[in-house]
Amino acid sequence: MQELLFDSYLAYHAGRHFVFDNYTWNRDGSDYTDYNGKLIPSRIPHTALIRGPTVGDPFPPEDDAPLAVVKEYFDKVCPEPMVISGDVLGQTLAGDASAQTVLEAWVAKLHEMDDHRCIEIERDTQQIFTIWIFGSKRVLDIFPGFVKSPIMTQFRWSPLIESAFEANRPILAPPTFLDTLLASLPFFQPTTPYPMISGLLVLHIRRGDFVDHCAHLARWSSQFNGFNSFPGLPDQFEPPPGSGWGENTPENTALYMQRCFPTVEQIVEKVADVRASQAARGLRNVYIMTNGAKEWVDELKAALYALDGLERVTSSRDIKLNWEQKYVAQAVDMLIGQRAQVLIGNGFSSLTSNIVMMRVANGFPPDSNRFW
Structure with a gap:
């Protein structure tokens, strides 16, 4: 894009x-x-x-x-x-x-x-x-x-994408009474067509063949995608010392995998750490953007629910899309991520990069954009 x-x-x-x-x-x-x-x-x-x-x-x-x-x-x-x-x-x-x-x-x-x-x-x-x-x-x-x-x-998502988002909003993060009240007040109208949804934490977690891609990134000492490297964003990444060109040390490869293909335990640890930050105050709903298998997603959901204070944990597998929308599901995910109160994304991913680009364009606080 x-x-x-x-x-x-x-x-x-x-x-x-x-x-x-x-x-x-x-x-x-x-x-x-x-x-x-x-x-x-x-x-x-x-x-x-x-x-x-x-x-x-x-x-x-x-x-x-x-x-x-x-x-x-x-x-x-x-x-x-x-x-x-x-x-x-x-x-x-x-x-x-x-x-x-x-x-x-x-x-x-x-x-x-x-x-x-x-x-x-x-x-x-x-x-x-x-x-x-x-x-x-x-x-x-x-x-x-x-x-x-x-x-x-003048950029906007298509009516097809926006309608998919609106249809699934009650599943992801139902508007609170305060959200509805503020939306009715003329002096509280948002300055962007895609305002932040309070309480929503979005996680972008690639699985499947990304395990090989992450190992490839480690071998070639790759950096984050460009728009995931805006000055002022937290969780930045630089290739660690000892990296080679076409090869890497086991320790460095393990670091790349944690940042690119984290385990359930590493994901939960990161979520807990981010929830303790000022930008994450009031987070209560989690949406997982992922291509992971159902069994893996269920395991991650259970681990996240074990954290205190979360009301709902949903994933890409839970949203309801019609026959047209299912072929543009990644764009629906991007709109959800764009509107999150906090995003934890994959710094090596162009999809995360698209979302961060839009969030920065929207003027969202830099510390609302986090990375594994």
């Missing part, structure tokens, strides 16, 4: 229409794709996930920026676009170029091509904003301008 938003931010800066495609798993023309033995849609329209200028919604009235258009329209009005390689600047910029540097270089390049009405970046060439930027602190310098742009100020 970050790449989509950044690319539209680039088009906005360059004064060009952004062209958005479907979220595509498979381009072979099939309607469904086999993913780990299950059929999933080969394509999901981005408008099923988000709203805002990135997917063609209008900019604010005072901003006459060109509107984003769907790829089908682009293909119709631009049958012979100017196709350029994503490598055209990737090979000239420094290997450690920041996101802001990349943005400015591409804006300049596109302005050089103002005589070309339609420009397309060649598929399977280098991304404009690479995974190495999103996976490092080099992404952070673009944020001050990005967060104030209409790309972010």
Whole structure:
């Protein structure tokens, strides 16, 4: 999602229409794709996930920026676009170029091509904003301008995502009498469309094949994702001394696994520690975002219920989604995490990074964003 938003931010800066495609798993023309033995849609329209200028919604009235258009329209009005390689600047910029540097270089390049009405970046060439930027602190310098742009100020989740959230709100964290009262008072209206839900602690816990991914991260001394490394956020991580390149010590690997693939005992210990913090005062509901097996989730729930003061512990397996919503369940989880009073996320995860980016954009306190 970050790449989509950044690319539209680039088009906005360059004064060009952004062209958005479907979220595509498979381009072979099939309607469904086999993913780990299950059929999933080969394509999901981005408008099923988000709203805002990135997917063609209008900019604010005072901003006459060109509107984003769907790829089908682009293909119709631009049958012979100017196709350029994503490598055209990737090979000239420094290997450690920041996101802001990349943005400015591409804006300049596109302005050089103002005589070309339609420009397309060649598929399977280098991304404009690479995974190495999103996976490092080099992404952070673009944020001050990005967060104030209409790309972010006008960002909304789709009606499909919002309706799934509202339908499941009573399961996750039912509004209290005080919540309802404050919502009715005009001088207590939130400044963000997605205000914090008091009392809700959200845990993002990857399982399954992430165990191998975490071991891989340890071998290569990886750092947190970029937006999980905002200055001022607690629980930061730096590769420990003694790390190698392609190998690591058993002690360091164990530390990576605790931060990336924690055990039930480590999760409960972290939750207890976070609940003792000022930002976590009043937490009473826990939501577990996870792809873990039911038996493992049940074990974790029981361990969390053993802590005093929790009223309900629910998970991704408990929320009710209709046949459309189940294919965008991760976006539903992101909205839940975005609105939590406190989030404990996986610093190595891009999904956690998406949520933290939105929470920082919402102005939530830095110490409400925690990591294993």
